Amino acid sequence: MKQKKNIILLASLMSSLVLTGCASNDELIAQQKNQTEQMSVLESKVSTLESQVGTLEAELQKQKETDSEIYQTVRKLDVAQGELKAQAQQQADKAVMYYTIKQDDTLYSIAREQGIALEDLLQLNPKIANPKRLLIGDVLNIK
Missing domain, CATH: 1.20.5 (Single alpha-helices involved in coiled-coils or other helix-helix interfaces)
Structure with missing residues (x-):
């Protein structure tokens, strides 16, 4: 009888260990499923x-x-x-190489306007016979 009790007790203990193991396996399976879903999402x-x-x-x-x-x-x-x-x-x-003489122009005003020296203007225009007498419409070299 004592042996029967020990066997029943041992069977109960083993049964609860198996159930505990199954519960742990269920948890592992759930975790694995969760991880698989997370991996799929990732x-x-x-x-x-x-x-x-x-x-x-x-x-x-x-x-x-x-x-x-x-x-x-x-x-x-x-x-x-x-x-x-x-x-x-x-x-x-x-x-800018040429300048056409207009009314009231003087060689000095033309030289000043063009930014050259009066002497340079005279050298560029040797045809000017009288520097004080310019003719309107005449063309001067200024470069």
Whole structure:
């Protein structure tokens, strides 16, 4: 009888250990399921982020191409502007090389207006016979 009690007691103890082990396995299974769900959510987020990175990289490449085109256009415009400046300077230089005498002009007033010395103006215009007598409409060299 005592042996029967010990066997029943031992069976009860083993039964409760098995149930405890099962409860622990259930908890582990629940944790594993929870972790699997979390990993799935994280994988989804990573996939979304990778897609966004791909989109941003494509946009960045397009922007680089646009920037390159803009840079090339600006360079072309700079070159064209430089050429136009050179042409304008040449035309300005040619335009300023001569001066047409107007009413009340004197050699002194013309020299002062053009920023040159009176003596230089006379040297540039040896055809002037009488510096005190200028004719309206005559053209003077000033460079």
